[in-house]
Amino acid sequence: MIEISGLTKSYGATTVLDGIELTVGDARIAAVVGPSGAGKSTLARCINLLERPTGGTIAVNGRDLTALSGRELRQARREIGTVFQSANLLRRLTAAQNIALPLRHHGVPEAQVRRRVHELLDRVGMLHRAHHYPSQLSGGQRQRIGIARGLALHPSVLLSDEATSGLDPETTGSILELLRELRDDLGVTILVITHEMDVVRGIADHVAQLDHGRIVEQGPVAEVVRRSDSELSRSLLPVPAAVVTPDGHREWSVRYDAGEVSPYWLARAGRELGADVAVLSALVEESGGEGVGRLVVGIDAGIEEARVRAVLRGLGIAAERRTGPGGIVGEEPAA
Numbered sequence: 001m002i003e004i005s006g007l008t009k010s011y012g013a014t015t016v017l018d019g020i021e022l023t024v025g026d027a028r029i030a031a032v033v034g035p036s037g038a039g040k041s042t043l044a045r046c047i048n049l050l051e052r053p054t055g056g057t058i059a060v061n062g063r064d065l066t067a068l069s070g071r072e073l074r075q076a077r078r079e080i081g082t083v084f085q086s087a088n089l090l091r092r093l094t095a096a097q098n099i100a101l102p103l104r105h106h107g108v109p110e111a112q113v114r115r116r117v118h119e120l121l122d123r124v125g126m127l128h129r130a131h132h133y134p135s136q137l138s139g140g141q142r143q144r145i146g147i148a149r150g151l152a153l154h155p156s157v158l159l160s161d162e163a164t165s166g167l168d169p170e171t172t173g174s175i176l177e178l179l180r181e182l183r184d185d186l187g188v189t190i191l192v193i194t195h196e197m198d199v200v201r202g203i204a205d206h207v208a209q210l211d212h213g214r215i216v217e218q219g220p221v222a223e224v225v226r227r228s229d230s231e232l233s234r235s236l237l238p239v240p241a242a243v244v245t246p247d248g249h250r251e252w253s254v255r256y257d258a259g260e261v262s263p264y265w266l267a268r269a270g271r272e273l274g275a276d277v278a279v280l281s282a283l284v285e286e287s288g289g290e291g292v293g294r295l296v297v298g299i300d301a302g303i304e305e306a307r308v309r310a311v312l313r314g315l316g317i318a319a320e321r322r323t324g325p326g327g328i329v330g331e332e333p334a335a
């Protein structure tokens with residue numbers, strides 16, 4: 001478990017991280033997303049203790065790492081394994097030697113190093129590449145070796161800093177699958193720093209949006225994607241573009257949790273409203289471990305908005321009027 005509280009980082013007069021509050025439970029995967037310059041890398045460097053925070057605490061399994069120094073700090077660093085963008089492997093060392101590095105650095109006896117490296121290569125499916133050099137490996141294979149090296153000292157937290165950046169979708173998928181296995185089989189708590197929303201949708205249990213050094217929105221992914229009024233929700237699961245709205249209809253953007261809503265909600269909504277509901281775009285898929293539906297529907301503009309909202313709410317559906325160009329046909333968009 002990792003608990004970040006009141007974390008602040010300043011360089012001179014510039015505050016780059018401002019009061020970060022983030023908790024990741026045991027064997028959970030949290031993703032931190034945000035635009036370029038938001039402070040993601042700085043957060044990563046503070047968490048793996050490459051940088052000292054200016055204020056606040058970072059506790060792993062209840063122990064505040066920011067309070068430590070010297071030998072204690074060196075020991076505590078073992079709790080956090082890091083996987084970097086493009087793996088950061090040493091070119092002159094083989095895959096196996098790269099994985100062995102942190103073990104040798106911590107004085108692990110050679111016989112144990114060999115055993116552990118073998119175990120790790122097996123874990124990440126790379127036994128057949130043990131003696132290859134990084135230049136002889138694909139990007140995805142290098143990343144697997146990077147993950148194995150990050151796990152070498154049995155950390156309870158794995159920090160993945162843009163680890164899938166630059167990988168093709170299929171390779172990204174296989175790396176995410178590996179991270180999921182580490183969470184489920186080894187109980188590792190994983191913090192993923194990424195700018196890729198596909199990554200968040202693919203593996204995260206929890207998501208936090210960083211902007212100008214602050215967390216502006218966070219929550220369980222399954223919950224965030226259901227928020228109809230949230231920017232993070234819209235960037236995580238954009239509503240697909242709507243086809244032409246029938247004349248005299250208003251467009252509504254709709255989100256719902258497929259596990260909690262009747263699969264027949266659309267027909268019921270039509271019956272209760274006494275009008276047909278036009279489906280203009282729709283996507284129902286799994287995200288954050290739950291089925292999430294998002295649609296744009298067209299509903300007769302003659303029906304009061306409050307009534308539409310009430311009927312949909314009664315069916316467990318969050319709905320928001322789509323305004324602006326194309327939002328309403330045959331009527332001025334609402335202010």
Ligand SMILES: Nc1ncnc2c1ncn2[C@@H]1O[C@H](COP(=O)(O)OP(=O)(O)OP(=O)(O)O)[C@@H](O)[C@H]1O
Binds near residue numbers: 016034037041043195
């Ligand atoms: N050592 C430093 N000294 C001064 N300012 C810094 C330092 N490191 C980072 N910053 C500033 O902190 C802000 C956040 O940088 P950071 O690299 O953490 O952002 P990021 O979200 O990781 O961006 P990107 O996605 O582009 O990597 C930037 O405005 C950057 O200029």
